[in-house]
Amino acid sequence: MTLVRRAALVTVLVVLAAVLTADVPRGVTEKHTVTYDRYSLMLDGKRTYIWSGEFAYWRLPSPGLWRDVLQKMTANGYNTVSIYFNWAYHSPKKGVYDFSGIRDVDLLLEMAEEMGLYVIARPGPYINAETSSGGFPGWLNNDPGKARSDAPSYLAAADEWMTRIDAVIRRHQYTNGTGTVILQQIENELFATGPSQQRYMKRLASRVRADGITVPIFHNDVARNGYWVPPGGAGPLKGPVDLYAFDAYVGPQRCDEKAKDAPDFGIWGDVGAKASPNTPGFTAEFGGGWFDYWGGPDAYECLAAEGAGPGYERVFYGTNIANGLSIQNFYMTFGGTSWGWLPSPIVYTSYDYGAAISEARQLRPKTTVMKQLGLFVQSFSPITKLTRGSAVTPSSSKVKVYHDVNPDSGAHLFVAMHNPSRATTDDSFTFPIETRDGAYEPAVRLDGQDAKLLVADYDMDGQHLVYSTSEMVTHFAGTALFTGRKGESGETVLRYASAPTVSGDVASSYDPATGDLRLRYVHGGLREVKISGGGRPPLTLLLTDDISDMWRYDTAAGPVLVSGPALVRTAAMEGSLLTLTGDTDAPASLRIWGPAQVSRVLWNGEPYAGKIAGPSAVTLPQLIWRSFVPPLPDDTGWQVADHITTTATTKPPAGNPVLTADDYGFHQGDIWYRGHYSGVRKSLTFRFGGGGAGLLQAWVDGVYLGQSVVPSGVPAPRRLATATFDAPASAGEHVVTVMVRNNGHTQDMAADEAHKEGRGLISTSLGAAATWKIQGNRGGEDLVDPVRGIMNAGSYDGYHLPGYPDSSWATAAVPAATAEPGTTWYRTTFELSVPDGHDASLGLTIGDPATLRSTANYRALIYVNGWNMGQYTANVGPQNTYTLPNGILHPRGENTLAIAVTSDGGPGNGLEKVALTDLGTVRGGVDVPTVPAPAWNQAKWGLE
Ligand code: IPT
Numbered sequence: 001m002t003l004v005r006r007a008a009l010v011t012v013l014v015v016l017a018a019v020l021t022a023d024v025p026r027g028v029t030e031k032h033t034v035t036y037d038r039y040s041l042m043l044d045g046k047r048t049y050i051w052s053g054e055f056a057y058w059r060l061p062s063p064g065l066w067r068d069v070l071q072k073m074t075a076n077g078y079n080t081v082s083i084y085f086n087w088a089y090h091s092p093k094k095g096v097y098d099f100s101g102i103r104d105v106d107l108l109l110e111m112a113e114e115m116g117l118y119v120i121a122r123p124g125p126y127i128n129a130e131t132s133s134g135g136f137p138g139w140l141n142n143d144p145g146k147a148r149s150d151a152p153s154y155l156a157a158a159d160e161w162m163t164r165i166d167a168v169i170r171r172h173q174y175t176n177g178t179g180t181v182i183l184q185q186i187e188n189e190l191f192a193t194g195p196s197q198q199r200y201m202k203r204l205a206s207r208v209r210a211d212g213i214t215v216p217i218f219h220n221d222v223a224r225n226g227y228w229v230p231p232g233g234a235g236p237l238k239g240p241v242d243l244y245a246f247d248a249y250v251g252p253q254r255c256d257e258k259a260k261d262a263p264d265f266g267i268w269g270d271v272g273a274k275a276s277p278n279t280p281g282f283t284a285e286f287g288g289g290w291f292d293y294w295g296g297p298d299a300y301e302c303l304a305a306e307g308a309g310p311g312y313e314r315v316f317y318g319t320n321i322a323n324g325l326s327i328q329n330f331y332m333t334f335g336g337t338s339w340g341w342l343p344s345p346i347v348y349t350s351y352d353y354g355a356a357i358s359e360a361r362q363l364r365p366k367t368t369v370m371k372q373l374g375l376f377v378q379s380f381s382p383i384t385k386l387t388r389g390s391a392v393t394p395s396s397s398k399v400k401v402y403h404d405v406n407p408d409s410g411a412h413l414f415v416a417m418h419n420p421s422r423a424t425t426d427d428s429f430t431f432p433i434e435t436r437d438g439a440y441e442p443a444v445r446l447d448g449q450d451a452k453l454l455v456a457d458y459d460m461d462g463q464h465l466v467y468s469t470s471e472m473v474t475h476f477a478g479t480a481l482f483t484g485r486k487g488e489s490g491e492t493v494l495r496y497a498s499a500p501t502v503s504g505d506v507a508s509s510y511d512p513a514t515g516d517l518r519l520r521y522v523h524g525g526l527r528e529v530k531i532s533g534g535g536r537p538p539l540t541l542l543l544t545d546d547i548s549d550m551w552r553y554d555t556a557a558g559p560v561l562v563s564g565p566a567l568v569r570t571a572a573m574e575g576s577l578l579t580l581t582g583d584t585d586a587p588a589s590l591r592i593w594g595p596a597q598v599s600r601v602l603w604n605g606e607p608y609a610g611k612i613a614g615p616s617a618v619t620l621p622q623l624i625w626r627s628f629v630p631p632l633p634d635d636t637g638w639q640v641a642d643h644i645t646t647t648a649t650t651k652p653p654a655g656n657p658v659l660t661a662d663d664y665g666f667h668q669g670d671i672w673y674r675g676h677y678s679g680v681r682k683s684l685t686f687r688f689g690g691g692g693a694g695l696l697q698a699w700v701d702g703v704y705l706g707q708s709v710v711p712s713g714v715p716a717p718r719r720l721a722t723a724t725f726d727a728p729a730s731a732g733e734h735v736v737t738v739m740v741r742n743n744g745h746t747q748d749m750a751a752d753e754a755h756k757e758g759r760g761l762i763s764t765s766l767g768a769a770a771t772w773k774i775q776g777n778r779g780g781e782d783l784v785d786p787v788r789g790i791m792n793a794g795s796y797d798g799y800h801l802p803g804y805p806d807s808s809w810a811t812a813a814v815p816a817a818t819a820e821p822g823t824t825w826y827r828t829t830f831e832l833s834v835p836d837g838h839d840a841s842l843g844l845t846i847g848d849p850a851t852l853r854s855t856a857n858y859r860a861l862i863y864v865n866g867w868n869m870g871q872y873t874a875n876v877g878p879q880n881t882y883t884l885p886n887g888i889l890h891p892r893g894e895n896t897l898a899i900a901v902t903s904d905g906g907p908g909n910g911l912e913k914v915a916l917t918d919l920g921t922v923r924g925g926v927d928v929p930t931v932p933a934p935a936w937n938q939a940k941w942g943l944e
Contacts, residue, residue, distance in 0.1 A: 077374020138667020
């Protein structure tokens with residue numbers, strides 16, 4: 001290199017360094033690297049298996065609880081969290097963005113870093129995710145440019161969002177040394193692949209780079225199509241990305257579906273590897289459950305227990321591991337709540353998803369399998385570089401065994417499952433293994449939906465594992481933890497130079513010819529086997545059938561394994577003091593393996609003396625109600641609906657006024673219309689868009705005409721309906737009042753502008769003969785309540801807010817025999833006194849949870865301290881219980897609950913029984929600050 005050139009390079013580096021330093025806010029500038037080859041990601045050169053769970057902060061509007069969920073993920077073996085950032089959630093109006101309060105994603109990324117969780121950032125611009133418009137802000141409906149294309153106006157809008165969200169993500173990049181973001185996704189399952197989309201993708205990639213994102217970028221292919229593969233890839237479509245990733249939902253989606261077959265090596269490995277031979281096997285979304293829908297089967301509990309339960313996880317995620325995938329993200333890991341107007345037209349309020357962590361933040365049994373596999377992929381380091389081993393023929397054709405080898409260490413991985421993998425029979429078999437240690441024929445059993453990940457010829461912390469028919473969970477110097485199914489035999493073979501001393505409840509034999517120490521046992525309870533001598537350091541081998549109460553952490557003094565409590569959230573060593581925080585759901589005692597010097601333990605701040613207490617009972621108050629039926633609104637101050645053009649895909653007939661709500665700046669929530677016409681109309685017809693289970697109610701001259709409900713269920717991506725009512729036969733001037741409940745905008749999954757399907761009235765039989773005014777959420781895009789935000793659009797007068805002056809409202813009986821046609825408001829205040837140091841996850845139950853659908857025909861919006869926490873649709877179903885996150889709910893203080901009941905006035909169509917419910921209480925939890933939000937006040941909400 002010539003001197004001049006070198007000088008130029010130095011200048012470039014200096015400038016670059018200056019730019020990077022200027023970008024880094026917190027002064028930490030130690031740089032890290034994220035690199036990769038065909039096997040795995042490498043973080044600072046270290047191969048790392050990415051075991052990731054999807055979490056949507058916007059489905060949990062209480063930042064204090066983000067920490068709860070992230071800690072539960074860390075405790076349960078995840079090392080990464082994948083996050084969709086929802087454009088709509090942050091932007092009520094073009095050019096207006098909010099990253100404060102419940103939208104403080106800086107805080108979210110800080111929490112992930114604090115826990116050492118890596119982050120996969122997925123900011124869209126389009127995200128899908130069963131949220132309204134797939135995450136596009138409402139105002140984008142009024143953009144004439146085609147979304148997800150290179151239309152200039154769309155690109156400008158997308159730039160607006162990307163620039164802002166990238167600025168946040170950039171601050172938290174691993175590569176900067178200021179955070180843990182390791183990967184970033186552009187777009188989402190873009191399967192429209194024309195030239196315009198190709199230019200769009202290039203533009204997104206260069207935007208992201210120009211915004212200072214330096215981690216590898218990828219796109220999630222909707223299936224294993226090979227769309228948007230990086231340079232060097234062989235898929236049918238190249239993309240401006242570094243990594244190739246695909247999505248796969250292979251499990252049952254309802255309780256009555258049988259487990260589908262696991263795709264086998266050929267399908268997976270070949271397509272993935274051929275599409276992108278130089279990048280790691282990467283599934284950006286692998287089903288961790290599935291969404292339920294309006295009118296659906298209430299599938300979450302059974303999906304979590306069976307369809308996408310522990311056996312499903314072992315079989316499918318195990319297959320992925322066997323197929324060499326080293327980046328797996330499970331969608332969802334905590335699904336949360338589609339509160340307010342977040343849901344897309346398909347889904348109802350709960351987005352529990354049957355995920356590992358329930359909507360009520362409870363750890364389901366399937367979480368324990370995630371912990372087992374997650375700890376395993378992080379402990380068994382050969383897993384980050386697997387090549388296919390020689391074919392293995394088990395003794396029974398009812399099973400198959402995948403075989404992988406790490407070419408560097410020579411360690412083997414065997415993944416055994418039924419053949420076909422959907423089979424649930426009870427099969428005992430043997431399979432041959434041949435390693436540097438010799439030839440063996442271990443006996444294994446697969447009973448029901450199950451798979452086993454078994455290792456052989458593996459050096460661990462000075463020990464040598466010949467093989468085990470128990471599954472390795474984790475190991476560190478002096479300790480190894482293996483698990484198996486209760487009642488099944490297990491065999492672990494370790495190698496020693498001479499006979500070691502073995503104590504513990506196992507049968508052991510030592511073969512001096514091979515050096516093999518063979519341990520035999522039946523899985524059940526926790527066995528502690530101590531092995532010493534034999535020319536190796538001492539080992540405590542823990543053999544169990546249940547790791548649900550076992551927790552592994554790395555501390556400054558090395559790894560620690562704790563058993564006993566329902567959850568260990570954090571563990572830290574200082575001198576000989578081990579400080580633990582966590583939860584108990586019953587009294588517990590601790591057992592601790594790890595740092596030899598532990599002499600004292602602090603549990604949740606208290607010295608541990610042999611026992612920790614379980615939770616105290618929580619008592620919940622009865623609810624005492626007032627109610628009020630507001631008069632039909634007059635239209636003072638409403639906008640005149642006189643547009644003649646619209647960007648909606650649902651246009652009115654030529655010459656008729658445009659009535660769709662987005663055109664007037666109303667994107668979320670109920671929309672009201674008042675129309676004036678004269679003369680006799682025998683009937684009135686309204687074409688409207690309302691989303692799944694959306695609704696229209698109409699009145700003429702104050703007289704209720706009736707209601708119409710948009711059909712729900714799947715598949716039915718478009719959500720329009722037509723309602724016809726008899727009209728009064730009198731001549732003269734008439735006023736028609738219409739209310740449309742907008743249950744969300746259609747997603748733009750196929751990039752065909754589906755989100756621009758109109759909401760509110762589309763056309764009426766009055767045609768051009770009526771004049772209309774329109775009103776939606778107060779303030780429209782200029783939010784009157786920016787704290788709760790656009791998705792919380794509530795009542796125009798503030799009936800939903802704490803502090804609304806309801807003292808003149810009449811005392812009301814609930815359950816109520818019926819309700820007035822239209823909307824009746826109920827309000828109550830109540831005190832909660834959850835004991836200190838407890839985390840009670842509370843819910844609100846309406847009607848009878850034992851039935852999928854009520855016979856009552858009404859719907860109810862539930863407002864907790866002013867926050868719209870969901871919609872109950874009695875006769876559509878299936879949801880009865882609404883999770884109320886602490887922070888929104890005040891567990892130690894006063895709460896205001898408001899319920900807006902919209903009924904057709906028929907007999908029985910009134911508010912059913914309403915009760916607070918305890919969805920899970922533990923002693924422990926995290927600090928959950930109250931989410932500050934304004935109460936009603938006269939100046940803002942009062943009518944002049
Ligand atoms: C895939 C989406 O990427 C994700 O956003 C979410 O919608 C998920 O599915 C289903 O919950 S779309 C794929 C199923 C075609």
